[in-house]
Amino acid sequence: MTLLLLSLLACSGDKQGDTAPATNTGTDPTDDTGTETTPPAVWVSLSLSANVTALTTRDVATLTATATDDAGATLDVTGEVSWSSSAPLLLDVFTSGVAQPIDPGTATVTATFDGSLTATVDLTVTLAAAQAGDLVFNEVLVDATVDGDPNGDGTVDATQDEYVEIASVRATVDLSGVTIIEDDFPFLPRHTFAPGTVLHAGEVIVVFGGGDVSTLSADNASFYVANAEDAGLEYGLSLENSAETVLLMAPDATTILASIAYGTDETPVVEDASLVLDPEVVGTEYTHHLYAPDSAGAYSPGTMVTGTAFPGPVGWYQTH
Ligand SMILES: [Ca+2]
Ligand SMILES: [Ca+2]
Ligand SMILES: [Ca+2]
Ligand SMILES: [Ca+2]
Numbered sequence: 596m597t598l599l600l601l602s603l604l605a606c607s608g609d610k611q612g613d614t615a616p617a618t619n620t621g622t623d624p625t626d627d628t629g630t631e632t633t634p635p636a637v638w639v640s641l642s643l644s645a646n647v648t649a650l651t652t653r654d655v656a657t658l659t660a661t662a663t664d665d666a667g668a669t670l671d672v673t674g675e676v677s678w679s680s681s682a683p684l685l686l687d688v689f690t691s692g693v694a695q696p697i698d699p700g701t702a703t704v705t706a707t708f709d710g711s712l713t714a715t716v717d718l719t720v721t722l723a724a725a726q727a728g729d730l731v732f733n734e735v736l737v738d739a740t741v742d743g744d745p746n747g748d749g750t751v752d753a754t755q756d757e758y759v760e761i762a763s764v765r766a767t768v769d770l771s772g773v774t775i776i777e778d779d780f781p782f783l784p785r786h787t788f789a790p791g792t793v794l795h796a797g798e799v800i801v802v803f804g805g806g807d808v809s810t811l812s813a814d815n816a817s818f819y820v821a822n823a824e825d826a827g828l829e830y831g832l833s834l835e836n837s838a839e840t841v842l843l844m845a846p847d848a849t850t851i852l853a854s855i856a857y858g859t860d861e862t863p864v865v866e867d868a869s870l871v872l873d874p875e876v877v878g879t880e881y882t883h884h885l886y887a888p889d890s891a892g893a894y895s896p897g898t899m900v901t902g903t904a905f906p907g908p909v910g911w912y913q914t915h
Contacts, residue, residue, distance in 0.1 A: 636664040641676070643706045643714035645694065651723035652767035656694040660706045660714065676706040686720055689912040696720040697767055697795060697908045722793065725768035730843055730853040733799060733876050734760035734884070736869040736894050737834040737857065745896055746818075748807040754831045755805035758896050761843065761853070762876045765915075767795045767908065772846030775802060775821070775832065777839060781848065785832045786821040797911030801896045804831030814904035816897035837864060857881070868893040871900055877915075 646657040662672045678688035686702040689695050694704055699722045705715045736745060739756035746756050759775065770792040774784035786802050794800055798815040801808075808818040823830045834841065838858025842851050858864050865883040872878035873887050884900060885893050891902035898904055906914065 636666075636668070636670075638662045638709045638712055639665050641672070641706065641708045641712040641714040643704070643716045645704075645716045645718060648717065649719045649721070650696060651721050652696045652699065653723035653726065653729070653765075654696070656696075656718055658688070658692050658694055658704065658706070658716065660692075660708060662708055662712065672708050676708045679705045679707070681705075684909070686718060687909070687912070694718055695912050697912075698722075722769050723766060725763075725770060725773060725794075725843075725845065725852050727845075727850055727852055729763055729766055729768050730794070731762050731764055731872060731876060732759050732841065732843070732853055732855040733762040734758075734869050734871040734895065735834070735841065735855055735857070736896070737839065737864065738836040738866070739804070741867050741893055743893075745894055746803045746806045746808050747810040750806060752804075752806060754833070755803060757804040757832050757834050759802050759832065759834075759841065760896060761794065761800045761802070762905075763794045763796045763798070764876060765796055767793060770794055770800070773852065774844045774846075774848075776842050776844050777833070777835075778842055778854075781842075781844065783823075783830075784844075785823050785830065786819070795908040795911075796915070797905055797907045797909070799897060799905055802832065803896070804833070811897060813897040815907040816905060818897060855881070869895075871895070875899055 640663045642661045644659050650656055658673065659671065660673045660676045661669050663669050673692045680687045680702050682700060682702040685698045685700045686694055686696045688704060699720050701717060701719045703715050703717050705713055707713050736758050739745060739753045744751050744756065745758060770788040771790045773788045775786040776784050800817045802819045802821055804821055806820065808820055811818045821832050840854060840856040843853040845852055856862060857870060862870065862881045869884040870881040871884045871887050873880060873882040884890055887900040890900045895902060
């Protein structure tokens with residue numbers, strides 16, 4: 596009886612859903628508002644404006660497209676135009692009305708409306724320094740006594756095969772002079788990123804403790820060996836196996852760009868695997884790599900847990 600009642604309710608709901616749109620189609624002969632009989636507008640021009648025309652790679656520009664008809668009336672048609680960029684790998688419109696920069700330079704955005712009306716705006720992009728919250732440690736392998744050879748150099752080494760995999764959450768940022776440090780020894784960077792190091796959303800940078808990473812390659816990933824300033828001591832990354840706080844520090848030596856504290860109640864250490872954000876990049880909690888959804892193994896330097904490549908900036912902005 597209960598099932599029958601539920602079925603009746605479901606049918607009733609469906610019927611309402613089916614009939615409701617008919618009153619909104621504008622073809623209802625009883626519609627006496629008059630709005631449906633107005634001849635379609637004849638559009639004569641289109642304009643395009645941006646809230647900013649000079650922006651950094653951390654910013655977006657908000658675009659507004661306005662059409663004018665033959666009577667001089669204007670209408671915001673931002674949601675109805677089609678968009679294109681003169682340099683889609685530098686800047687593009689992934690969400691209507693939002694110009695998303697990827698790299699420094701100048702690009703012309705074109706809006707097209709009503710088939711043939713077009714308008715353009717030029718946007719100039721400069722490279723942004725990383726700020727707090729821009730970056731994450733997506734994956735860390737702090738105890739490299741794992742099966743296999745994470746850095747791929749043929750030598751299994753508990754120091755050299757340690758690594759951190761760093762991702763940008765939302766923007767292209769400059770990593771020049773950014774350091775990887777352990778919280779108790781900020782004066783002794785485990786790695787300092789070279790001038791010109793840039794990380795895009797949808798990409799990762801992997802820094803290993805040592806060894807040779809030249810055999811590693813993956814789309815949208817870069818591989819480095821730590822250049823610890825006490826290289827003579829061969830500390831590499833020297834990530835404590837049991838508990839540690841690792842930081843990404845801005846060149847001002849004050850601003851913490853990203854951090855991971857492991858060996859805590861929230862982030863216990865794991866054996867024979869890395870810790871990885873779940874979900875990757877955008878998550879806030881770490882999980883055992885082997886138990887991450889669709890994991891292909893115990894660790895994944897330079898790829899996602901599934902073993903597939905990171906999407907790159909265009910793929911990232913198409914889905915985020
Ligand atoms: Ca270690
Ligand atoms: Ca190795
Ligand atoms: Ca510490
Ligand atoms: Ca990975």
